[in-house]
Amino acid sequence: MIIAVDGPAASGKGTIARRLAAHFALPYLDTGLLYRGVAHAMLQHGHDAGDAAQAFALARGLDVEALDDEALRTAQVGAMASVVAAMPDVRAALLEVQKAFAAKPQGAVLDGRDIGTVICPHADVKLFVTASSEVRARRRFLELQKRGEAIEESQVLADIQLRDERDQSRAAAPLVQAPDAVLLDTSNLDIENAFRAALAEVERAVLARTPKSR
Numbered sequence: 001m002i003i004a005v006d007g008p009a010a011s012g013k014g015t016i017a018r019r020l021a022a023h024f025a026l027p028y029l030d031t032g033l034l035y036r037g038v039a040h041a042m043l044q045h046g047h048d049a050g051d052a053a054q055a056f057a058l059a060r061g062l063d064v065e066a067l068d069d070e071a072l073r074t075a076q077v078g079a080m081a082s083v084v085a086a087m088p089d090v091r092a093a094l095l096e097v098q099k100a101f102a103a104k105p106q107g108a109v110l111d112g113r114d115i116g117t118v119i120c121p122h123a124d125v126k127l128f129v130t131a132s133s134e135v136r137a138r139r140r141f142l143e144l145q146k147r148g149e150a151i152e153e154s155q156v157l158a159d160i161q162l163r164d165e166r167d168q169s170r171a172a173a174p175l176v177q178a179p180d181a182v183l184l185d186t187s188n189l190d191i192e193n194a195f196r197a198a199l200a201e202v203e204r205a206v207l208a209r210t211p212k213s214r
Protein backbone atom coordinates (compact mmCIF):
# COMPACT_ATOMS: atom_id res chain seq x y z
CA MET A 1 0.00 0.00 0.00
CA ILE A 2 1.27 3.47 -0.92
CA ILE A 3 0.07 6.39 1.19
CA ALA A 4 0.73 9.91 -0.14
CA VAL A 5 0.57 12.75 2.39
CA ASP A 6 0.87 16.29 1.06
CA GLY A 7 0.34 19.72 2.53
CA PRO A 8 1.94 23.02 3.50
CA ALA A 9 4.61 23.58 6.16
CA ALA A 10 3.69 22.69 9.74
CA SER A 11 0.26 21.33 8.79
CA GLY A 12 0.96 18.18 10.81
CA LYS A 13 1.56 16.04 7.71
CA GLY A 14 4.98 14.83 8.87
CA THR A 15 3.75 13.54 12.22
CA ILE A 16 0.66 11.99 10.61
CA ALA A 17 2.73 10.30 7.90
CA ARG A 18 5.29 8.96 10.39
CA ARG A 19 2.55 7.56 12.61
CA LEU A 20 0.69 5.99 9.69
CA ALA A 21 3.96 4.34 8.61
CA ALA A 22 4.50 2.96 12.13
CA HIS A 23 0.88 1.78 12.34
CA PHE A 24 1.01 -0.13 9.05
CA ALA A 25 4.70 -1.11 9.41
CA LEU A 26 5.57 0.64 6.15
CA PRO A 27 8.81 2.44 5.25
CA TYR A 28 8.54 6.24 5.53
CA LEU A 29 10.18 9.04 3.54
CA ASP A 30 10.03 12.72 4.48
CA THR A 31 10.71 14.16 1.02
CA GLY A 32 11.13 17.68 2.41
CA LEU A 33 14.44 16.45 3.82
CA LEU A 34 15.77 15.96 0.28
CA TYR A 35 15.18 19.64 -0.55
CA ARG A 36 16.45 20.64 2.87
CA GLY A 37 19.60 18.56 2.24
CA VAL A 38 20.29 20.49 -0.97
CA ALA A 39 19.50 23.79 0.76
CA HIS A 40 21.82 23.01 3.66
CA ALA A 41 24.67 22.18 1.29
CA MET A 42 24.01 25.42 -0.65
CA LEU A 43 24.29 27.41 2.57
CA GLN A 44 27.40 25.54 3.70
CA HIS A 45 29.15 26.20 0.39
CA GLY A 46 28.04 29.84 0.48
CA HIS A 47 26.27 29.61 -2.87
CA ASP A 48 23.72 32.24 -3.92
CA ALA A 49 20.10 31.19 -3.39
CA GLY A 50 19.43 31.68 -7.10
CA ASP A 51 22.38 29.60 -8.34
CA ALA A 52 20.42 26.83 -10.09
CA ALA A 53 23.52 25.15 -11.56
CA GLN A 54 25.09 24.65 -8.12
CA ALA A 55 21.78 23.52 -6.65
CA PHE A 56 21.40 20.96 -9.44
CA ALA A 57 24.94 19.63 -8.91
CA LEU A 58 24.31 19.31 -5.16
CA ALA A 59 20.94 17.59 -5.75
CA ARG A 60 22.57 15.04 -8.06
CA GLY A 61 25.28 14.30 -5.51
CA LEU A 62 22.97 14.26 -2.47
CA ASP A 63 23.69 11.49 0.03
CA VAL A 64 20.15 10.43 0.92
CA GLU A 65 21.44 8.32 3.81
CA ALA A 66 22.80 11.43 5.57
CA LEU A 67 19.60 13.45 5.97
CA ASP A 68 18.80 12.56 9.57
CA ASP A 69 20.45 15.73 10.81
CA GLU A 70 19.00 18.38 13.13
CA ALA A 71 20.86 21.05 11.14
CA LEU A 72 18.36 20.50 8.30
CA ARG A 73 15.42 21.53 10.52
CA THR A 74 16.28 25.22 10.99
CA ALA A 75 14.10 28.07 9.68
CA GLN A 76 16.97 29.27 7.46
CA VAL A 77 17.33 25.87 5.78
CA GLY A 78 13.53 25.62 5.38
CA ALA A 79 13.40 28.98 3.60
CA MET A 80 16.28 28.03 1.28
CA ALA A 81 14.66 24.62 0.65
CA SER A 82 11.58 26.35 -0.71
CA VAL A 83 13.80 28.32 -3.14
CA VAL A 84 15.73 25.31 -4.49
CA ALA A 85 12.49 23.27 -4.63
CA ALA A 86 11.17 25.70 -7.26
CA MET A 87 14.05 24.79 -9.63
CA PRO A 88 12.88 22.20 -12.20
CA ASP A 89 16.38 20.63 -12.53
CA VAL A 90 16.62 20.12 -8.79
CA ARG A 91 13.19 18.45 -8.75
CA ALA A 92 14.19 16.24 -11.69
CA ALA A 93 17.41 15.21 -9.94
CA LEU A 94 15.43 14.12 -6.86
CA LEU A 95 12.62 12.36 -8.71
CA GLU A 96 14.09 8.88 -9.13
CA VAL A 97 15.11 8.38 -5.52
CA GLN A 98 11.53 9.20 -4.44
CA LYS A 99 9.92 6.95 -7.07
CA ALA A 100 12.29 4.11 -6.14
CA PHE A 101 11.36 4.50 -2.47
CA ALA A 102 7.65 4.34 -3.33
CA ALA A 103 8.23 1.19 -5.41
CA LYS A 104 9.29 -0.92 -2.41
CA PRO A 105 7.43 -4.26 -2.53
CA GLN A 106 5.57 -3.71 0.74
CA GLY A 107 4.62 -0.13 -0.20
CA ALA A 108 5.53 3.08 1.59
CA VAL A 109 4.35 6.31 3.16
CA LEU A 110 5.78 9.50 1.64
CA ASP A 111 5.08 13.07 2.67
CA GLY A 112 5.79 16.28 0.80
CA ARG A 113 4.14 18.70 -1.60
CA ASP A 114 3.79 16.72 -4.85
CA ILE A 115 3.51 13.09 -3.73
CA GLY A 116 -0.10 12.59 -4.81
CA THR A 117 0.28 14.64 -7.98
CA VAL A 118 3.76 13.78 -9.36
CA ILE A 119 5.69 11.16 -7.37
CA CYS A 120 2.87 8.66 -6.72
CA PRO A 121 -0.15 9.63 -8.83
CA HIS A 122 -1.42 6.05 -8.37
CA ALA A 123 -1.08 6.00 -4.57
CA ASP A 124 -3.70 3.87 -2.83
CA VAL A 125 -4.56 6.68 -0.44
CA LYS A 126 -3.91 10.41 -0.79
CA LEU A 127 -4.26 12.83 2.08
CA PHE A 128 -3.95 16.59 1.80
CA VAL A 129 -3.27 17.90 5.28
CA THR A 130 -3.68 21.60 5.98
CA ALA A 131 -4.37 24.13 8.76
CA SER A 132 -4.70 27.92 8.95
CA SER A 133 -1.43 29.79 8.52
CA GLU A 134 -1.74 31.21 12.07
CA VAL A 135 -2.08 27.75 13.59
CA ARG A 136 0.83 26.44 11.54
CA ALA A 137 3.01 29.41 12.49
CA ARG A 138 2.24 28.81 16.17
CA ARG A 139 3.23 25.13 15.88
CA ARG A 140 6.43 25.87 13.97
CA PHE A 141 7.32 28.70 16.40
CA LEU A 142 6.99 26.37 19.42
CA GLU A 143 9.03 23.73 17.60
CA LEU A 144 11.83 26.18 16.73
CA GLN A 145 11.76 27.64 20.25
CA LYS A 146 12.17 24.16 21.71
CA ARG A 147 15.20 23.73 19.50
CA GLY A 148 16.67 26.95 20.89
CA GLU A 149 16.19 29.12 17.79
CA ALA A 150 15.71 32.80 18.69
CA ILE A 151 12.89 33.89 16.38
CA GLU A 152 9.67 35.94 16.74
CA GLU A 153 6.32 34.24 16.09
CA SER A 154 5.39 37.07 13.68
CA GLN A 155 8.54 36.28 11.68
CA VAL A 156 7.62 32.58 11.57
CA LEU A 157 4.14 33.52 10.26
CA ALA A 158 5.67 35.77 7.57
CA ASP A 159 8.09 32.97 6.56
CA ILE A 160 5.25 30.43 6.35
CA GLN A 161 3.12 32.75 4.21
CA LEU A 162 6.08 33.41 1.89
CA ARG A 163 6.84 29.68 1.58
CA ASP A 164 3.17 28.85 0.92
CA GLU A 165 3.11 31.45 -1.82
CA ARG A 166 6.37 30.15 -3.35
CA ASP A 167 5.39 26.46 -3.07
CA GLN A 168 1.92 27.10 -4.57
CA SER A 169 2.87 29.44 -7.39
CA ARG A 170 5.96 27.72 -8.82
CA ALA A 171 5.61 26.20 -12.27
CA ALA A 172 7.31 22.89 -11.41
CA ALA A 173 5.12 20.55 -9.36
CA PRO A 174 3.38 23.23 -7.29
CA LEU A 175 1.74 22.49 -3.95
CA VAL A 176 -1.82 21.62 -4.90
CA GLN A 177 -4.40 19.15 -3.63
CA ALA A 178 -4.73 16.19 -5.99
CA PRO A 179 -8.34 15.85 -7.22
CA ASP A 180 -8.59 12.42 -5.59
CA ALA A 181 -6.98 13.43 -2.28
CA VAL A 182 -8.93 13.62 0.97
CA LEU A 183 -8.69 17.03 2.66
CA LEU A 184 -7.82 16.97 6.35
CA ASP A 185 -7.88 20.34 8.13
CA THR A 186 -5.99 20.02 11.42
CA SER A 187 -6.55 23.63 12.60
CA ASN A 188 -8.74 22.47 15.47
CA LEU A 189 -7.25 19.04 16.05
CA ASP A 190 -4.44 18.02 18.36
CA ILE A 191 -1.98 15.54 16.93
CA GLU A 192 -3.75 12.50 18.41
CA ASN A 193 -7.08 13.44 16.83
CA ALA A 194 -5.41 14.44 13.56
CA PHE A 195 -3.78 10.99 13.43
CA ARG A 196 -7.08 9.25 14.22
CA ALA A 197 -8.83 11.19 11.45
CA ALA A 198 -6.06 10.28 8.99
CA LEU A 199 -6.15 6.62 10.02
CA ALA A 200 -9.94 6.54 9.55
CA GLU A 201 -9.51 7.88 6.00
CA VAL A 202 -6.84 5.29 5.18
CA GLU A 203 -8.98 2.47 6.59
CA ARG A 204 -11.98 3.72 4.61
CA ALA A 205 -9.91 3.72 1.42
CA VAL A 206 -8.54 0.23 2.12
CA LEU A 207 -12.06 -1.11 2.76
CA ALA A 208 -13.33 0.47 -0.45
CA ARG A 209 -10.61 -1.35 -2.40
CA THR A 210 -11.16 -4.76 -0.80
CA PRO A 211 -13.42 -6.95 -2.97
CA LYS A 212 -16.52 -7.97 -1.00
CA SER A 213 -16.60 -11.71 -0.20
CA ARG A 214 -19.85 -13.51 -0.94
Ligand code: DC
Nearest residue numbers: 009031032035081082085112113114
Ligand atom coordinates in the same frame (compact mmCIF):
# COMPACT_ATOMS: atom_id res chain seq x y z
O1 DC B 1 8.13 19.86 4.35
P1 DC B 1 9.36 20.74 4.55
O2 DC B 1 9.07 22.02 5.29
O3 DC B 1 10.51 20.01 5.15
O4 DC B 1 9.80 21.15 3.04
C1 DC B 1 10.83 22.07 2.78
C2 DC B 1 10.61 22.70 1.41
O5 DC B 1 10.79 21.71 0.40
C3 DC B 1 9.22 23.29 1.18
O6 DC B 1 9.21 24.69 1.21
C4 DC B 1 8.80 22.84 -0.19
C5 DC B 1 9.82 21.83 -0.61
N1 DC B 1 9.26 20.51 -0.90
C6 DC B 1 8.78 20.31 -2.19
O7 DC B 1 8.78 21.24 -2.99
N2 DC B 1 8.33 19.09 -2.56
C7 DC B 1 8.31 18.07 -1.68
N3 DC B 1 7.86 16.87 -2.08
C8 DC B 1 8.76 18.27 -0.34
C9 DC B 1 9.21 19.52 0.02
